[in-house]
Amino acid sequence: MRWPVLLTLQAALASLSQAVQHYPSVxxxxxxxxxxxxxxxxxxxxxxxCQPEATDMTKYLRVTLDPPNITCGDPPETYCALENPYMCNNECDATTEELAHPPELMFDFEGRNPTTFWQSTSWKKYPRPLQVNITLSWNKTIELTDDIVITFESGRPEQMVLEKSLDYGRTWQPYQFYATDCLDAFTMEPKTVHELTQQTLLDIICTEDYSRGYVWKYDKTVRFEIKDRFALFAGPRLHNMASLYGQLDTTKNLRDFFTITDLRIRLLRPATGATMVDEYNLSRYFYAISDVKVQGRCKCNLHANSCVFEKDRLSCECxxxxxxxxxxxxxxxxxxxxxxxxxxxxxxxxxxxxxxxxxxxxxxxxxxxxxxxxxxxxxxVCDSLMMRCQNGGVCHNNQRCQCPAGFTGLLCEKPRCEGAPGGCPGAKSAGDTLFPLPGPTPLPLLTASVLALLQGAL
Missing domain, CATH: 2.10.25 (Laminin)
Known part of the structure; x- marks a missing residue:
């Protein structure tokens, strides 16, 4: 009686395995x-x-800040909590490792306690805007495969733009705008990615989803939704990948949309938690980022399954x-x-x-x-330009040669008597045999060794 149960369990596990494979994560x-x-x-x-596996691309980037002296700690500075201007027990000091918050802490492993993070200077020059550009550069073309996620340890910014470059930072295009009030900040109607369609997928939107709310301790992330855009073609669980692949194959603008060489995070206004800025407690206002996630792969034009990082540079193994x-x-x-x-x-x-x-x-x-x-x-396989079917063969839909009775092979280049006892009467060795190309247009002759090369045997 155990055998039917065992077989049933095996069938169930096989079905589960197929279901898991049916909905790929990337x-x-x-x-x-x-x-x-x-x-x-x-x-x-x-x-x-073929193409490389998707991976964490932040391991290979170079980060630059503008202005370059925007990181806190030089000179040392004390910060107050946004929700309580009288709780000022956070210190930033670039000369002390435990109190320093350099940019590389945006990309380190986040498994430690307390959390590590980059932090800007406070808004001490208010009402002049507190603005920062954080540029992530790979010196390589990257294809995004998952959401871009930015985790803030301060309040999420009230105004922010995520931008991309396809030409190594020479020109920039917006990916998405973020604001507590899109109309006021960017004169754009607020929209969410779920309002996009296949026809409007490439539209640049402004969203209020990642800027609203004062309970910033529990809502720390700002996201650029890649998978939700994939789902417009592949379905909500990315089960119809053939549809997405077909679109990526045939639509250059769509491929380019998910392709980058650089990303730029433009922080335009920090969280204030109110409509008015408290000018007497400006140390409450700053930016702090603990983690940036960019999942993707090297773009290798489907000609490589691995990408190596040597001498601070990514390159496809073609x-x-x-x-x-x-x-x-x-x-x-x-x-x-x-x-x-x-x-x-x-x-x-x-x-x-x-x-x-x-x-x-x-x-x-x-x-x-x-x-x-x-x-x-x-x-x-065959066409009228180069790979002509030989010995009277007929090219069928450019996919195969229909050979006459006495010949076989990819291009009907082999007499069927080859391999038979005694071989073909009067034939030279395969490496010396020349096969004439039919048709009125004179084309180069193909030797058996060249044909073997065509078939990938050499």
Whole structure:
């Protein structure tokens, strides 16, 4: 009687495992760039789109503050609690480790007690604005995969802007505005991410969700919602990833929206807890940030499954005969067709769009997908420009060659008598055999060794 129960439990666990896998925590699981498989033509490479795993990107950033002397502690300063101006027992002193609050404490491990944090000077120059720019730079293109979360140890700012750059800080665009009163601060109607649609996903909004309220001890975080935007295509539990991948593949503006080289947190007005500023207790007003979370991955154009950090710089470990920090070009001697980024589609392997050796003929148009070893049912295997079906074969939907009775192989290049006892009468060795290309247009001849290279065997 134990066997049916055991089988039932195994089935339940399998169902649970499938359910967990059905709702991934981060988008993108393209972790294998290639593998070897056996086919009728022998051992070949199976090429796939690939990308690095998502990780905590704050481990690799460089932080700068503007103005540079905005951090507290020089000279030492005493601070009061926002909710009680007479409780002034917090001291900041840059010369004492226990009392210093430098910028790097925004990114350290938050498992200690008391919490560590960066802190600004107080609003001692009121009514002049207390404004700070915190710039996070990676010197590398990053794809965001989860919400950006900023945790404040002071009250959350009454006015703030989160900005992004795609060109290493040369130009900036707003990601989101935050205010207790969006109309007053930025002349924008307040809105939440849940009011966005697929058509308005790229709209820049002002939200009051992360600035309202005086109970700041319990509401410390300011968030930029990445996953809620993914959910507009992938569903509320990110179960329809194919829809999201399809949109990212075909819509450059959408890809760029989730891609950054730098982030900038612009703190424009600190929490005051009231409509009026208490000019007699300005040490109540300041900024303090204990944690910044930025989850993402190196952008490698789906040509690498790992990214290394060497000499203070992130760089993709490129596959598919590509090179560059983002795998954004073909290697030397592998420019047989124009470089193209990999594709998420078709699910689940995507299309690798590998760079081909130079000696395979003229450069192909950039919108042609990969050779088809990885996804033979979807990718281009034969066409009228270079990979012509041989020995009378007919190219069918650019996906396969329909060979005449006496021939086989990817491009109908092999006589079927190969491998039979005695081989093909009068044939030379495979490495010396030349296969003429049919058709009126003269094209370079393909040797068997080149064909083997096409199939990834070399």
């Amino acid at each position: 988008w993108g699981h393209y972790d294998v760039c290639k593998s070897q498989v056996y086919t009728d033509e022998g051992l070949i490479w199976d090429y796939m789109a 596959e598919h005969n590509t090179t560059g920090p983002d795998c954004g070009r073909c290697k030397k001697n592998y420019q047989g067709r124009a470089w193209s980024a990999g594709s998420y589609l078709p699910i689940p392997k995507g299309t690798a769009n590998i760079c081909l050796p130079n000696n395979l003929g003229p450069v192909i148009r950039p919108n042609i997908s990969s050779l088809g070893v990885a996804n033979r049912n979807q990718a281009r």
